[in-house]
Amino acid sequence: MDIEGLREVIKYEFLTYNSDENKRLHHFRTVFEPYIYNILIKRYSNYFDDFWKSYFPPKRSDKAFVIIERRCHPNYWFILRNIAWANPDMSVYIICSDQNESFIKALLGDKVEHFNILPLFKGSPNRDEAIKEYNMLLTDYSFYEKINAKYMLTIQMDVFIRKKLTDDIFTGDYWGAPWAWKQELPGGGGATIRNISRMIELCKYSNKHDKIDGVIGQGQGQGQGQGEDSWLSDKIMSLGWTFPDIEIRKRSIMESIPTPDPFIIHQFWTFFSTFSNHLDSDLFYNFLNHMLTFYII
Numbered sequence: 001m002d003i004e005g006l007r008e009v010i011k012y013e014f015l016t017y018n019s020d021e022n023k024r025l026h027h028f029r030t031v032f033e034p035y036i037y038n039i040l041i042k043r044y045s046n047y048f049d050d051f052w053k054s055y056f057p058p059k060r061s062d063k064a065f066v067i068i069e070r071r072c073h074p075n076y077w078f079i080l081r082n083i084a085w086a087n088p089d090m091s092v093y094i095i096c097s098d099q100n101e102s103f104i105k106a107l108l109g110d111k112v113e114h115f116n117i118l119p120l121f122k123g124s125p126n127r128d129e130a131i132k133e134y135n136m137l138l139t140d141y142s143f144y145e146k147i148n149a150k151y152m153l154t155i156q157m158d159v160f161i162r163k164k165l166t167d168d169i170f171t172g173d174y175w176g177a178p179w180a181w182k183q184e185l186p187g188g189g190g191a192t193i194r195n196i197s198r199m200i201e202l203c204k205y206s207n208k209h210d211k212i213d214g215v216i217g218q219g220q221g222q223g224q225g226q227g228e229d230s231w232l233s234d235k236i237m238s239l240g241w242t243f244p245d246i247e248i249r250k251r252s253i254m255e256s257i258p259t260p261d262p263f264i265i266h267q268f269w270t271f272f273s274t275f276s277n278h279l280d281s282d283l284f285y286n287f288l289n290h291m292l293t294f295y296i297i
Contacts, residue, residue, distance in 0.1 A: 001035055001038045001039050001042065002039065003039070003285060003288050003289045003292070004285070005035075006032075006035050006036070006039060006288060007279065007284065007285060007288065009031075009032070009035055010032065010272055010279060011279050011280070013027070013028065013031055013032070014272075014273075014276060014279065024273075025270050025271075028269060028270050028271075028272060028273075029158070029267055029269065029270040032269035032270075032272070033075075033158055033267070033269065034074075036269055036292070037074075037075050037078060037160075039292050040078060040160060040292060041078055043292070043293075043294075044082075044294060044296070045078070045081075047085075047296060048078070048081035048082065048084070048085055049081065051081065051084060051085050052080075052081045052084055055084040055088055055111070056111060056114045057084070057088060057089075057090065057091055057092050057114050057115065058089065058090075058091050058114075059091060059114060059115075059116065060091055060148050060149070061089060061090055061091040061149060062149055062150045062151065063087070063089075063090045063091075063149055063150065063151045063152070063153070063167075063170055064090055064091045064092065064093055064147055064148075064149035064151070064152045064153070065083045065087075065090050065091070065092045065093065065152070065153055065155055066093045066095065066147060066152045066153065066154050066155065067079065067083075067092070067093070067094045067095065067154075067155045067156075068095040068134065068137070068138075068154065068156070069094075069095070069096065069100070069156070069157050070096060070097035070099065070100060070121040070124070070130065071097075071099075071100055071124075072099075072100045072103040073100075073157045075157045075158070076103075076104070076107055076157065077107060078160075079155060079157060079159070079160075080107060080108075082160055082161055083155060083161065085161075085164075086161040086163075086164060086165045087164065087165040090153075090165075091116065091148075091149060092114075092115050092116065093115075093116040093118060093146075093147055093152075094115055094116065094117045094118065095118050095120050095121070095137070096117065096118070096119050096120075096121065097119060097120075097121035097122060097123070097124070098119050098121070098122055098123070099121075099123065099124050101117065101119045104117060105117070116148075118146060120137060120143070121133060121137075131227075134228070135227055135228040135231075136228075137228075138228035138229075138232075139203050139228050139231060139232070140203060141199070141200045141201075141202075141203035141204035144194075144196050144199045144200045144203065145200060147196050149196060150170075150195070150196060150197070151170040151193060151194065151195055151196065152193075152194050152196055153165075153169075153170075153191065153192070153193055153194075154190070154191060154192045154194070155190070155191060156190030156191070156266070157190075158190055158266060158267040159190045159191045159264065159265065159266045159267075160264075160265055161263065161264050161265075161294075162262065162263060162264070162265065162291075162293070162294045162295060163263045163294070163295045164295065164297070165263065169193065169252055169263065170193060171193070171242075171244060172186075172193065172195065172241075172242045172243040172244055173194075173195045173198040173202075173236060173241040173242050173243060174186055174192065174193070174194050174195065174198065174199065174202075174232050174233070174236050174241070174243060175187055175188075175192065175193055175236075175243035175244055175249055176188035176189045176191060176192035176193070176229060176233075176249075176253055176255075176266075177189040177191065177249065177253040177254060177255035177256070177257075177264075177266055178246055178249045178250055178255075178256075178257055179255070179256055179257075180256040180257050180271070181256075183246055183257070184237075184246075185233045185234070185237060186232075186233045186236050186237070186243040186249075187229075187233060187243075187249055187253075187255075188227075188228075188229025188230065188232070188233055189229060189253070189255045189266045189267075190255075190266040190267065191253050191264045191266050192229060192253075198241065199232075202232070202235055202236075202239070202241075206235065250262070251263070252264065253265075253266065254266070254268055254291075255267065255268060255270075255271070256268075256270075256271045258274055258275075258287065260290075261290075262291075265291060268291060275287070
């Protein structure tokens with residue numbers, strides 16, 4: 001697969017898949033993802049694999065990657081190597097289930113003792129129940145008490161990092177990719193920056209009747225129910241806590257707002273409708289190619 005092949009897939013899906021907006025967004029998110037990671041693996045797997053050989057993350061550090069995934073996900077191999085390259089000095093916490101713990105340990109091999117593996121999920125529930133458990137976990141103060149760091153960067157299986165991470169990204173109390181439909185909020189999505197002590201405080205002392213109940217959506221998607229990132233984003237605003245301005249968030253993490261040169265990307269392929277009138281243009285081709293180009297130095 002190359003960029004031109006990906007563009008042809010995108011054009012085909014836009015022409016043939018007709019449904020309401022929410023179903024289209026979910027369809028594009030799931031259909032385009034394998035093609036995206038196929039290109040990334042083709043481009044960078046050899047380099048990242050060589051880097052991985054000498055990579056042993058610290059068990060404890062001020063900043064931590066937190067991967068939360070209960071499935072034996074096909075992107076796991078690439079995600080692990082991507083974060084290793086992006087910042088090898090950060091500790092790594094892997095939140096898994098009793099169903100995929102052995103899979104993760106097999107991926108890590110002789111490096112397993114250098115990772116913090118927490119099998120906090122049980123079984124393999126349906127999608128709605130799994131989303132509910134995810135939302136409940138990320139709004140439970142006791143979860144954050146398990147992360148021995150000052151800041152954490154959440155990484156989902158549809159996230160990738162294009163540039164080496166620098167310390168200045170770890171600021172504020174909570175934030176993520178800005179949402180195109182609510183740009184004034186701290187945002188969220190699959191990659192978020194969280195001050196752990198502030199998350200403990202917020203989740204521990206929020207009125208229990210105001211706690212998220214795990215409803216529907218995993219995120220702040222248009223037409224979805226409230227997810228943990230939406231709940232946290234609203235609480236940060238109501239409490240007057242801190243997060244970077246829109247320009248910093250846009251150039252740091254990209255999701256629904258096209259950005260020239262972000263550090264981190266979360267499922268931007270869900271929102272290709274921004275380019276629906278330009279799919280044959282050099283603009284769209286160059287955008288795709290640049291977003292899937294890493295700063296290998």
